[in-house]
Amino acid sequence: MQTTHRYKFIFLALILLLLFCFFVNISLGSVSIPNAAIFNSIFGSIDNNSWHHIIINYRFPKALTAVMVGSGLGISGLMMQTLFRNPLAGPFVLGITSGASLGVAIVTMGTSLFGGLLLGLLASKWTLVMAATLGSFLVLLTVLIVSTKVRDAMAILIIGLMFGSISGAIVNVLSYFSSAEELQQYFFWGFGSLGNLSWQEVLILFVLYAIGILLSLTAIKSLNSLLLGENYAKSLGLNIKKSRLLIIISTSLLAGTITAFAGPIAFIGLAIPHITRQVFNTSNHKILLPAVFLFGAVIMLICDSIAQLPSSDYTLPINAITSLIGAPVVIWLLVRKRKMMF
Amino acid sequence: MGAINTDIVLKTEDLAIGYASKNERTLIGSNINIELRKGELVGLIGANGIGKSTLLRSLTSVQPKLSGNILINNKTLERYSNLGLAKVLSLVLTEPLASKNLTVFELVALGRQPYTNWVGSFSKDDIDIVNQALSQINIEALKDKKCFELSDGQLQKAMIARALAQDTDLIILDEPTTHLDMYHKAYILKLLQKLAKETQKTILFSSHEIDLAIQLCDKLIVMTDKNVVSDEPCNLISKGTFDTLFPEDLIAFDANTGSFRVKK
Numbered sequence: 001m002q003t004t005h006r007y008k009f010i011f012l013a014l015i016l017l018l019l020f021c022f023f024v025n026i027s028l029g030s031v032s033i034p035n036a037a038i039f040n041s042i043f044g045s046i047d048n049n050s051w052h053h054i055i056i057n058y059r060f061p062k063a064l065t066a067v068m069v070g071s072g073l074g075i076s077g078l079m080m081q082t083l084f085r086n087p088l089a090g091p092f093v094l095g096i097t098s099g100a101s102l103g104v105a106i107v108t109m110g111t112s113l114f115g116g117l118l119l120g121l122l123a124s125k126w127t128l129v130m131a132a133t134l135g136s137f138l139v140l141l142t143v144l145i146v147s148t149k150v151r152d153a154m155a156i157l158i159i160g161l162m163f164g165s166i167s168g169a170i171v172n173v174l175s176y177f178s179s180a181e182e183l184q185q186y187f188f189w190g191f192g193s194l195g196n197l198s199w200q201e202v203l204i205l206f207v208l209y210a211i212g213i214l215l216s217l218t219a220i221k222s223l224n225s226l227l228l229g230e231n232y233a234k235s236l237g238l239n240i241k242k243s244r245l246l247i248i249i250s251t252s253l254l255a256g257t258i259t260a261f262a263g264p265i266a267f268i269g270l271a272i273p274h275i276t277r278q279v280f281n282t283s284n285h286k287i288l289l290p291a292v293f294l295f296g297a298v299i300m301l302i303c304d305s306i307a308q309l310p311s312s313d314y315t316l317p318i319n320a321i322t323s324l325i326g327a328p329v330v331i332w333l334l335v336r337k338r339k340m341m342f
Numbered sequence: 343m344g345a346i347n348t349d350i351v352l353k354t355e356d357l358a359i360g361y362a363s364k365n366e367r368t369l370i371g372s373n374i375n376i377e378l379r380k381g382e383l384v385g386l387i388g389a390n391g392i393g394k395s396t397l398l399r400s401l402t403s404v405q406p407k408l409s410g411n412i413l414i415n416n417k418t419l420e421r422y423s424n425l426g427l428a429k430v431l432s433l434v435l436t437e438p439l440a441s442k443n444l445t446v447f448e449l450v451a452l453g454r455q456p457y458t459n460w461v462g463s464f465s466k467d468d469i470d471i472v473n474q475a476l477s478q479i480n481i482e483a484l485k486d487k488k489c490f491e492l493s494d495g496q497l498q499k500a501m502i503a504r505a506l507a508q509d510t511d512l513i514i515l516d517e518p519t520t521h522l523d524m525y526h527k528a529y530i531l532k533l534l535q536k537l538a539k540e541t542q543k544t545i546l547f548s549s550h551e552i553d554l555a556i557q558l559c560d561k562l563i564v565m566t567d568k569n570v571v572s573d574e575p576c577n578l579i580s581k582g583t584f585d586t587l588f589p590e591d592l593i594a595f596d597a598n599t600g601s602f603r604v605k606k
């Protein structure tokens with residue numbers, strides 16, 4: 001019973017931390033806005049029109065995106081690590097990022113190969129989102145079809161990695177024939193970005209993200225029985241193929257949409273589940289799943305706040321920050337506890 | 343000795359087991375007719391590679407049978423849903439746990455999964471049954487320990503408690519005594535005997551501990567490359583079944599002591 005109290009305490013602390021980080025994240029940016037004005041803007045009264053515009057149309061959607069990206073990638077990473085019984089698995093083992101990268105690479109760099117056909121579409125951000133979505137969807141569809149055929153989950157893991165290699169190779173070939181300008185556009189996408197999303201885009205992201213999260217909640221029970229191994233899980237009445245499909249669909253919805261809108265955000269999906277297991281010292285998904293949600297959101301908000309370099313005109317690439325901040329945390333936790341929880 | 347009541351929990355009719363692929367059929371055993379009754383402790387013995395695991399895998403629907411019927415509580419295995427089967431049959435396997443970071447209580451509580459709701463919350467009854475299983479196996483003291491902290495013997499007890507918490511008429515264990523020392527081998531099998539008697543569950547296990555199995559089981563299933571026989575241990579001894587179990591060049595069965603001796 002003592003442990004339940006401890007869990008409640010950590011959960012409460014995390015929720016408060018999340019609210020705090022959310023507020024700090026909104027208060028930071030190239031224009032400095034007083035805290036009181038931020039409060040007023042969020043709760044409806046307007047002190048200053050341009051401040052209000054910055055907060056409501058730029059910083060607020062960005063902070064929401066950070067929350068969705070962190071929690072969504074964390075939860076998909078957790079599900080993949082349990083499904084594949086592999087601490088190195090992350091949301092991208094199914095080949096989702098590679099599919100998305102391939103889609104984006106074809107749009108940004110394919111013009112030299114395909115002539116002027118795509119040239120007109122190039123500038124639009126929606127084109128990139130569409131290309132990333134289509135790319136990850138196609139790779140995912142292939143993995144899904146394969147996953148219903150194979151008996152061992154490990155085979156899916158390897159097939160996902162193989163798809164990653166194939167698309168990586170195609171991207172290499174494309175970049176070999178590309179101009180410097182096209183290459184730059186592709187690389188900028190690869191840095192990842194949480195900002196620049198309009199409310200409309202945030203809404204689309206949210207709907208797909210919410211479906212993914214709901215599906216992951218229905219997978220909690222299956223994930224717990226999978227901790228015993230697939231044969232035991234089956235003997236507990238679990239339909240392995242159905243649960244596997246459910247977990248894969250949920251992961252791809254979360255990781256696929258997030259990658260499409262925010263670019264390939266590295267590291268979060270792999271690290272958050274490990275950090276959470278170390279702090280909560282449990283493998284029970286009823287506790288892990290909400291905890292990963294909170295940790296993911298908090299850490300992503302912190303990373304984004306750092307990337308935003310307080311009151312400066314530059315924003316560092318979020319993808320670099322997540323690894324710079326996250327990797328030492330994981331190393332520190334592992335060394336301090338001397339024992340990997342998995 | 344022998345079961346008093348006549349409820350048949352597990353029954354096979356002309357069962358043939360083996361592996362079938364598109365163009366090949368490997369027969370491992372055929373004409374298998376066994377009957378397991380309520381409250382019986384049954385040992386499955388046979389030499390390495392004779393097909394004990396294949397038989398257990400077929401009985402537990404992990405792998406498809408070739409022909410014949412398997413009936414659990416007078417209902418063929420095919421007519422059970424995954425969930426339905428989980429409520430009549432629980433397993434203790436040789437494969438290691440995918441995660442040993444669960445506490446013993448959490449591990450045993452997973453046995454309640456077939457009965458819990460979509461998110462797996464436990465009712466008071468579930469908790470009571472888990473605690474009862476822990477006390478029947480005598481591991482209440484371990485319940486907050488993590489599985490990686492346990493010895494092989496303790497972990498095996500926890501796995502048996504988990505199967506018990508699943509509250510099924512039939513428990514099947516695949517070689518529950520491997521990796522254990524002599525004392526714990528006897529301890530686990532004695533425990534199974536006690537559980538079969540007290541809970542009236544039918545317990546089937548495969549084992550290489552033939553002498554222990556002869557002493558403790560109500561019935562033995564003996565697999566040789568010729569046939570599969572099942573009977574009470576003393577009948578099997580008088581029929582000379584154990585003489586056919588292994589090649590005769592190294593060891594011989596001594597009917598007086600009920601154990602195998604190395605030939606001098």
